[in-house]
Amino acid sequence: MKILVLNCGSSSLKYQIIDMSTKDVMCKGLCERIGIEGSKLTHKVPGKDDYVVEESMPDHTKAVRMVMDALTDAEHGVLKSVDEIDAIGHRVLHGGMKFNKSIVVTEEVKETIREYFDLGPLHNPANLMGIEAAEAAMPGKPNVAVFDTSFGMGMEPKAYTYAIPIEYLEKYSLRRYGFHGTSHDYVSHRAIEFAGLDPKTAKVIVCHLGNGASISASIGGVCVDTSMGLTPLEGLIMGTRSGDVDPAVVQYICTHEGKDVNEVLNMLNKKSGILGMSGGISSDFRDVEAAANEGNEKAEVALEAFRYRVAKYIGAYTAAMNGVDCICFTAGVGENDKHARKLICDEYLGYLGVKIDDARNDVRGQEAVISADDSKVKVLLLPTNEELKIAMDTQALVTK
Numbered sequence: 023m024k025i026l027v028l029n030c031g032s033s034s035l036k037y038q039i040i041d042m043s044t045k046d047v048m049c050k051g052l053c054e055r056i057g058i059e060g061s062k063l064t065h066k067v068p069g070k071d072d073y074v075v076e077e078s079m080p081d082h083t084k085a086v087r088m089v090m091d092a093l094t095d096a097e098h099g100v101l102k103s104v105d106e107i108d109a110i111g112h113r114v115l116h117g118g119m120k121f122n123k124s125i126v127v128t129e130e131v132k133e134t135i136r137e138y139f140d141l142g143p144l145h146n147p148a149n150l151m152g153i154e155a156a157e158a159a160m161p162g163k164p165n166v167a168v169f170d171t172s173f174g175m176g177m178e179p180k181a182y183t184y185a186i187p188i189e190y191l192e193k194y195s196l197r198r199y200g201f202h203g204t205s206h207d208y209v210s211h212r213a214i215e216f217a218g219l220d221p222k223t224a225k226v227i228v229c230h231l232g233n234g235a236s237i238s239a240s241i242g243g244v245c246v247d248t249s250m251g252l253t254p255l256e257g258l259i260m261g262t263r264s265g266d267v268d269p270a271v272v273q274y275i276c277t278h279e280g281k282d283v284n285e286v287l288n289m290l291n292k293k294s295g296i297l298g299m300s301g302g303i304s305s306d307f308r309d310v311e312a313a314a315n316e317g318n319e320k321a322e323v324a325l326e327a328f329r330y331r332v333a334k335y336i337g338a339y340t341a342a343m344n345g346v347d348c349i350c351f352t353a354g355v356g357e358n359d360k361h362a363r364k365l366i367c368d369e370y371l372g373y374l375g376v377k378i379d380d381a382r383n384d385v386r387g388q389e390a391v392i393s394a395d396d397s398k399v400k401v402l403l404l405p406t407n408e409e410l411k412i413a414m415d416t417q418a419l420v421t422k
C-alpha cells in the first residue's frame with residue numbers, strides 16, 4: 023500500500039509517499055510560498071538530485087496538482103499514475119473535544135475541522151484546504167485526518183482542566199489539549215516495543231525537544247499529561263515560544279508598552295524562548311550553544327533555563343504517574359544534542375537513579391539506549407517519525 027502524507031501550513035505543503043510494505047519513503051517534498059509571489063516545489067527522491075519547479079501556486083489546489091505532476095513525472099517521479107496512491111493521510115492540528123483518534127474524512131468531519139478554526143486559526147484552515155485539494159485531485163481516494171491533539175485527549179479532567187471558571191470549558195471547550203501528539207504517540211509506543219516494556223503498564227516520558235518543544239507522560243501508551251495546553255504556547259521553553267509564564271506578564275507589558283493582548287501573545291509565540299532570552303541571538307539551539315561556548319552569559323542562561331524546565335517537567339510527570347520506567351529524547355535537539363541529554367539527566371535526575379552511559383550517549387538520530395545497565399530508569403534516543411505515524415493510522419483505517 024502506498025500512502026501520500028500531506029502536512030499543509032498556511033503557505034506551505036509538505037508531502038511524502040510511504041510504501042507501507044517496507045515503510046520506506048519513496049519521495050518527499052515541499053511547496054513553499056503558496057498564495058505568495060515566488061512559489062516553488064522541491065521534490066526529493068532518495069539517490070537522485072532535487073527536482074525544483076518554480077511556478078505560481080495561488081492556492082493549495084494548485085499546489086496539490088503540482089505535487090501530482092512531480093510524483094508522476096517521467097524523469098523525477100516515483101509513480102506511473104496517481105492511481106497507485108491508495109490513500110491520503112493529513113496532519114490536522116486541532117481536533118477539539120470531538121476527535122480522540124484519527125478518522126476517515128467525511129463531510130461531517132470536515133465540518134467539525136471547520137468548527138475548530140477558532141482553536142487552530144493558523145493551521146486548521148490550511149489543513150482543510152489540503153483535504154479539499156486532495157479530494158479534488160484524487161476523487162474517490164480515502165482521506166484520513168490525523169490530529170495533533172488526539173494523544174492529549176487521553177488526559178483526565180484533573181490534567182486537562184484549567185483552574186478558571188468552569189463555564190469557559192463548558193461554553194468554549196477551553197481546556198488543555200496538548201500538541202505534537204502524533205510524535206508523542208509514535209515515540210511512546212515505539213519505546214514500549216524497543217525497550218521491551220509491558221504494553222499495558224509502561225510509564226513513559228517523551229521529551230520532544232525541537233524548535234517547538236513539549237513533553238508527555240503516558241501509561242500503557244495512554245496520555246496522562248502533556249505540556250502544551252489550549253495552544254502550543256504552554257509548557258517548555260522553545261525556540262521562539264516562552265512556554266509557561268504568569269498571565270499577569272501579559273497585562274503588565276500591555277500597560278507599560280501600550281500594546282494590545284494580540285501583540286503580546288505574538289511576542290510570546292515568536293520572539294521569546296531561547297531567541298528572546300539570549301537577547302535575539304537565534305531561535306536555533308546550535309547558534310545559541312555556539313554563543314554560550316564563546317562566553318555569552320545570556321545564551322548560557324537561556325540554555326540552562328531550557329534544560330531546567332525540561333527536568334522540572336520530568337519530575338512533575340514522574341509524580342503524576344507515581345514512577346517512570348523510561349525517558350525518551352526525540353526531535354531536533356533531543357536526537358542530536360548529546361550535551362543537552364547528558365546535562366538534563368546528570369544535573370537533575372540522579373535522585374531517580376538515572377545514569378547516562380557516555381559512550382552510548384555519543385550517538386545522533388538513531389534508536390539507542392543511552393542509559394547505563396545499572397540505571398534505574400531506561401533512557402532512550404528514539405527519532406520521531408510523524409509522517410510514518412500518519413501513514414500507519416491511515417493504513418489501519420482504510421484497510422479495516
Ligand code: AMP
Pocket residue numbers: 231232233234261305306307308309311353354355358359
Ligand atoms: P526540530 O524542530 O525538531 O526540527 O528541531 C530543530 C532544532 O534542533 C533547531 O533549533 C536546531 O538547532 C536543533 N538541533 C539540530 N541539531 C542540533 C545539534 N547537533 N545540537 C543542538 N541542537 C541541534
